[in-house]
Amino acid sequence: xxxxxxxxxxxxxxxxxxxxxxxxxGIILKNLGWVIDELEIQKEIILLTDIGCNxxxxxxxxxxxxxxxxxxxxxxxxxxKMANPQKTVVCLIGDxxxxxxxxxxxxxxxLRNSPITVILVNNTNYGMTGGQFAPTTVDKQITDSTPxxxxxxxxGKTFKGPELLKGIAWEKAYIARGSTLKPEILKNYFKIxxxxxxxxxxxxxxxxxxxxxxxxxxxxxxxxRLEKLEEFFSQGELK
Amino acid sequence: MKKFAMGNEILAQAAFxxxxxxxxGYPITPTTEVxxxxxxxxxxxxxxYLQTEDEMAAGFGVCGAVLAGVPAFTATxxxxxxxxxxxxxxxxxxxxxxxxxxxxxGGPSTGQVVYSQQEVNLAIYGGNNxxxxxxxxxxxxxxxxxxxxKAFNVAWKYRFPTILxxxxxxxxxxGVVEIPDKKLKEVKTEPILTKNMRNxxxxxxxxxxxxxxAKDEFEKNSKELIEYEEFQTEKxxxxxxxxxxxxxxxxxxxxxxxxxxxxxxxxxxxxxxxFPIKKAALVLQKAKQIIVFESSLGQFSxxxxxxxxxxxxxxxxxxxxxxxxxxxxxxKTVLSLLT
Amino acid sequence: xxxxxxxxxxxxxxxxxxxxxxxxxxxxxKVSLIPNFGVEQRGGVSLVFLEIGENGYxxxxxxxxxxxxxxxxxxxxxxHIGKDTKIILGPAVISKKIPGxxxxxxxxxxxxPAKVWNILVLKEIIRLTKIVKIETLKKALEKKFxxxxxxxxxxxxxxxKALE
Numbered sequence: 001x002x003x004x005x006x007x008x009x010x011x012x013x014x015x016x017x018x019x020x021x022x023x024x025x026g027i028i029l030k031n032l033g034w035v036i037d038e039l040e041i042q043k044e045i046i047l048l049t050d051i052g053c054n055x056x057x058x059x060x061x062x063x064x065x066x067x068x069x070x071x072x073x074x075x076x077x078x079x080x081k082m083a084n085p086q087k088t089v090v091c092l093i094g095d096x097x098x099x100x101x102x103x104x105x106x107x108x109x110x111l112r113n114s115p116i117t118v119i120l121v122n123n124t125n126y127g128m129t130g131g132q133f134a135p136t137t138v139d140k141q142i143t144d145s146t147p148x149x150x151x152x153x154x155x156g157k158t159f160k161g162p163e164l165l166k167g168i169a170w171e172k173a174y175i176a177r178g179s180t181l182k183p184e185i186l187k188n189y190f191k192i193x194x195x196x197x198x199x200x201x202x203x204x205x206x207x208x209x210x211x212x213x214x215x216x217x218x219x220x221x222x223x224x225r226l227e228k229l230e231e232f233f234s235q236g237e238l239k
Numbered sequence: 240m241k242k243f244a245m246g247n248e249i250l251a252q253a254a255f256x257x258x259x260x261x262x263x264g265y266p267i268t269p270t271t272e273v274x275x276x277x278x279x280x281x282x283x284x285x286x287x288y289l290q291t292e293d294e295m296a297a298g299f300g301v302c303g304a305v306l307a308g309v310p311a312f313t314a315t316x317x318x319x320x321x322x323x324x325x326x327x328x329x330x331x332x333x334x335x336x337x338x339x340x341x342x343x344x345g346g347p348s349t350g351q352v353v354y355s356q357q358e359v360n361l362a363i364y365g366g367n368n369x370x371x372x373x374x375x376x377x378x379x380x381x382x383x384x385x386x387x388x389k390a391f392n393v394a395w396k397y398r399f400p401t402i403l404x405x406x407x408x409x410x411x412x413x414g415v416v417e418i419p420d421k422k423l424k425e426v427k428t429e430p431i432l433t434k435n436m437r438n439x440x441x442x443x444x445x446x447x448x449x450x451x452x453a454k455d456e457f458e459k460n461s462k463e464l465i466e467y468e469e470f471q472t473e474k475x476x477x478x479x480x481x482x483x484x485x486x487x488x489x490x491x492x493x494x495x496x497x498x499x500x501x502x503x504x505x506x507x508x509x510x511x512x513x514f515p516i517k518k519a520a521l522v523l524q525k526a527k528q529i530i531v532f533e534s535s536l537g538q539f540s541x542x543x544x545x546x547x548x549x550x551x552x553x554x555x556x557x558x559x560x561x562x563x564x565x566x567x568x569x570x571k572t573v574l575s576l577l578t
Numbered sequence: 579x580x581x582x583x584x585x586x587x588x589x590x591x592x593x594x595x596x597x598x599x600x601x602x603x604x605x606x607x608k609v610s611l612i613p614n615f616g617v618e619q620r621g622g623v624s625l626v627f628l629e630i631g632e633n634g635y636x637x638x639x640x641x642x643x644x645x646x647x648x649x650x651x652x653x654x655x656x657x658h659i660g661k662d663t664k665i666i667l668g669p670a671v672i673s674k675k676i677p678g679x680x681x682x683x684x685x686x687x688x689x690x691p692a693k694v695w696n697i698l699v700l701k702e703i704i705r706l707t708k709i710v711k712i713e714t715l716k717k718a719l720e721k722k723f724x725x726x727x728x729x730x731x732x733x734x735x736x737x738x739k740a741l742e
Contacts, residue, residue, distance in 0.1 A: 059435040066436040075296040079303025108292040243603040414610030487635040567639040
């Protein structure tokens, strides 16, 4: 029997999903699914994932999804969209795939105003490999590769992607940052992003998300940390 | 119709005639004219192109396009061939009809931009892969056209990454090529990303199953895919093994040596992968000596030795890493080896 | 026939090779050429190997005709000189002799500008070998420089003058 709370475009056979308890991906993908249902684009949507926790969404939805390589999701999306502009192409990438190994491709797609939608999940660490630091790790944060706290003097400032992209994006491109703490707002950002693609513009939504496993936080601490991150990583639509 | 053109221009034309619709590329000598020629051809006919930010983006662009069911390709060389391994292995894993023209140049590192045969390893085994790629080694301008077209048809039919391995000499060479007057039939395609696809598995056995399945198909298709050329091998006691443009120089040397009554011939694998093992063994049945000429320190010879290890004949290797051979020097070398 | 042209980047060595090859093509001859040059856009090495009339492998050891455009190129191509090689020294070459070589032919620039000296060399190659007709070379020249000749009739005049 169809669960009325599940998005229609969910693939039931892959549920329960494989993300960790407390992971933000569950909320992110559910809201994305609802937006896809609302916009009725299940037949035209293509999802491409990176390598990292996002790869677990390869069989999440009942529409074509492909895992690509780490940092290469955006380039694959650019190629796909050029080949078949009728499809709606969405990239699901993490803070590593987007801001480290794949940063170059993200910047160039934005420079070209490639009409793709990039959803970047920022949980301030490299989850799947055991919690190493990411470009979005904040100062003094303890991670697997910064066990004494992240020192910006050695490892650099905390990276703010949407702010950088805002500086190079085209006039009608859409750039926003939401969080899993406010799913209703996030869902709306997804909707506007997909609509921007239809119009022919580049769209980018960074989502502040939780990784209780690597953060080593319980439920209360996780929510508190998310709130702090929401302050540091400004929420809202930048463009 | 005969045309006077440069190798790289011929490749772009071949891709066009085969029905390719998009080229992704990052400029790198000695392949840059493939991109610039394609751009001119594409503008006039509504096809597409993108100069990307690097070779990986070019290769993944090709992956994206073929996932959408549209024939696409790229061209690269040297350090670019190394970066191209990232998308190539994904194409190998997802069984994508990825087509790339590789114009070998001197290595390692930036090396020289002119010529070599030092990317054979990269072409077949360059990734974290098992060599399930189709690799053609062209020997001149007409081959560039023939195999430039064939690469697309073969890639889409068999779904293995297909490489036309050429080199800077062939790329920059200008000469006469025969282009058919009649328009060719374009390669047949269909969207590939229609369900859920992954290249990551959890357990060893899961992935092994996929790899073995692919290997099995590759072997089964080998019979249809294998191509080779025998030149004056009748009653040949000495067999020269060479590939690519070196084989063209060898042919001239063989002609001259045969005039001097030396019983020598050339065996030229056209597909380096799959390798024409049975044919090579057959041609060696009455032979007394093998001589290998290549412009690398053994990338081609290693394959020969591996594939026909049981053949019990002395093998002499003549290696010049990144340097070409002239027919005169091949003839001189053979004569000195045989006395 | 094996023809080798050599000089430095900017002397029109590659262009000269192409025009000669194009002329051979127009006369339905078999022809192929391979360029060889370094990474510098100007200066640096520049060679063109041409094979007209025979096989499809244009690189060779001994040239039948060797055209040298500048002194710095001489050292580089000594290995391509055989006892029957005819050597042409272009107007920019200062050396009057090459040790051990007797088949030398000098080309003078006359009062023509340096930028068409490569055409003078081509004229000399044809005079010595008759490998293609002068009219065909003219046709090849016009095809190669179609755009340039249209934009600037002075360039056309000076190039054609070199062929006279």
